[in-house]
Amino acid sequence: MKHSVLTTAMTFGLLSAVSPFGEATVRQYAAPIGHSDWVLTQSSPLVCQLEHGIPSYGTAVFTDKAGSGNSLHMTLEMLRRPQVSGHARLMSVPPSYKPGMEASLMANVQVYDGFNTMLGEQLSWQILTELEQGNNPTLFYKDGYSRLGDIEVALNSANFRRSLNEFVDCVGGLLPYGYDDVAISVLNYKLNSDELELESLKRLRKIVDYLRHDDAVVRVEIDAFSDSYGGRWLNFELSKKRAAAVKDFMVTQGVNDELLVTAGYGERRHVASNKSPIGRHKNRRVVVRLTRDNSLEPSPMAQKALTPKIAKAMASQASSTASASTGNAAPQ
Numbered sequence: 664m665k666h667s668v669l670t671t672a673m674t675f676g677l678l679s680a681v682s683p684f685g686e687a688t689v690r691q692y693a694a695p696i697g698h699s700d701w702v703l704t705q706s707s708p709l710v711c712q713l714e715h716g717i718p719s720y721g722t723a724v725f726t727d728k729a730g731s732g733n734s735l736h737m738t739l740e741m742l743r744r745p746q747v748s749g750h751a752r753l754m755s756v757p758p759s760y761k762p763g764m765e766a767s768l769m770a771n772v773q774v775y776d777g778f779n780t781m782l783g784e785q786l787s788w789q790i791l792t793e794l795e796q797g798n799n800p801t802l803f804y805k806d807g808y809s810r811l812g813d814i815e816v817a818l819n820s821a822n823f824r825r826s827l828n829e830f831v832d833c834v835g836g837l838l839p840y841g842y843d844d845v846a847i848s849v850l851n852y853k854l855n856s857d858e859l860e861l862e863s864l865k866r867l868r869k870i871v872d873y874l875r876h877d878d879a880v881v882r883v884e885i886d887a888f889s890d891s892y893g894g895r896w897l898n899f900e901l902s903k904k905r906a907a908a909v910k911d912f913m914v915t916q917g918v919n920d921e922l923l924v925t926a927g928y929g930e931r932r933h934v935a936s937n938k939s940p941i942g943r944h945k946n947r948r949v950v951v952r953l954t955r956d957n958s959l960e961p962s963p964m965a966q967k968a969l970t971p972k973i974a975k976a977m978a979s980q981a982s983s984t985a986s987a988s989t990g991n992a993a994p995q
Contacts, residue, residue, distance in 0.1 A: 689803075689813050689815045690813065690814055690815065691815045691816075692815070693801075693817035693819055694715070694717055694718060696819065698718075699715075699819035699820075699822050699823075700715065701713060701714070701715050701822055701823050701826035701827070702714050702826065703829045703830055707833075707876060708836055708837055708838045709729045709837070709838065709877055710726065710727070710728045710729070711727045711728075711833035711834050712724060712725065712726045713725040713826060713827075715818055720742060721741040722740045723737060723738075723818055724739075725830065727833075727834050727837060728837070729837045729838035729841040730839075730840055730841020730843055730844050731839065732844075733841060734783075735784045735788060736781055736782060736784060736787055737781070737790060738779050738780070738781045739802070739816070743806065743808070744776075744777050744778060745774050745775070745804070745807055746776060746777070746807035747776055747807030748773070748774065751771070751773070751774045751802055751803060751804030752802070753768070753769040753771070753772055753782075753786070753790075753802050754766045754768055754769060754803065755798045755801075756798060756799045756801045756817065757797075758798070758820065761797065761798075769786070769793070769800065770786055770789075772786070774804050776807070780802070790818070794818060795820075795823065795824060798820060799817045799818060799820055800817070800818045801816065802814075802816050802817075803815050838872070842873070842877065842953070845869060845870050845873045845953060846953050848867075848950070848951045849949075850866060850867060850949045851944060851947055851948050852947045852948070852949070853947075855901075857901070857904050857905045857908045870913075870951060871913055871916045874918050874953075877955070878959060879956050879959040880953050880954065881954055883913070883918070883923050883951065883952070884951070884952040885906045885909050885926070885949060885951055886906065886927075886952075887902040887905040887909070887926070887928065888902055888927075888928050888929070888947070888950075889929050889946065895929060899928075900927075901927075902928055904927075905927070905949055906925035906927050907925060910923045
């Protein structure tokens with residue numbers, strides 16, 4: 664998808680003084696106002712993703728995921744990644760309908776040879792804020808492809824606000840725990856019982872809640888163990904009963920029975936000494952392990968719900984490509 668740089672420059676009103684490299688050496692990329700699309704490509708309690716296509720350059724992708732270890736980040740997915748590492752300037756550039764306002768430096772960032780550029784949480788939110796205010800965050804850097812290989816890539820704030828509202832709503836609905844938080848769970852039982860302790864029951868409910876939303880989980884292993892208090896055969900039977908109880912609970916909560924695999928090991932595979940109450944407590948456990956196939960995300964239901972919006976954006980970009988000039992060199 665190619666658009667003339669002259670059109671892009673006129674769309675944004677980017678002055679040559681803004682560029683740290685000089686007008687003659689800059690290749691500019693941005694979506695024209697009439698074809699600036701912001702699309703929420705993933706929206707679920709597990710992941711939120713907002714994308715902005717930049718013709719002839721690539722895509723700006725804002726992503727946030729469920730879980731305590733995840734945070735918002737922005738990735739510039741480039742059709743041609745830099746061939747050299749170096750510093751880049753991220754500027755907030757006012758559009759042409761804000762005369763008298765000057766561009767301001769947001770941050771100095773690093774670009775790496777052969778890699779897409781990724782920005783962290785704080786700077787990603789700052790970029791979203793600048794877009795919300797109608798400004799166009801613009802990155803200036805050297806890509807190393809030629810003497811005239813300096814790049815100026817801008818995010819167009821046109822048509823942004825509605826998609827931002829949808830994205831923020833999605834982020835607010837993310838689960839506080841993700842796959843890494845529930846992939847392996849150890850549940851403990853009361854003495855001589857198949858009844859879980861309160862904290863373990865809460866943990867099991869969290870696992871079930873996660874499974875309701877993640878269609879990419881393809882297997883759930885439920886392995887139960889006992890302490891050595893009582894007879895060996897009785898403990899073996901008790902461990903099988905405990906595994907079955909966990910499975911039954913998950914099925915009653917709507918988890919697909921075909922995902923669940925149970926096993927009881929009795930007194931085998933102790934993790935602590937059985938000579939103390941604390942050790943026996945640790946051995947009375949069920950280990951729940953989730954296996955995920957990442958090729959199955961996002962969920963088919965979420966993809967189906969988003970298809971009309973994605974199709975509209977793709978059609979808009981296709982129309983833009985057909986009507987735009989194919990030149991991409993800076994005017995001399």
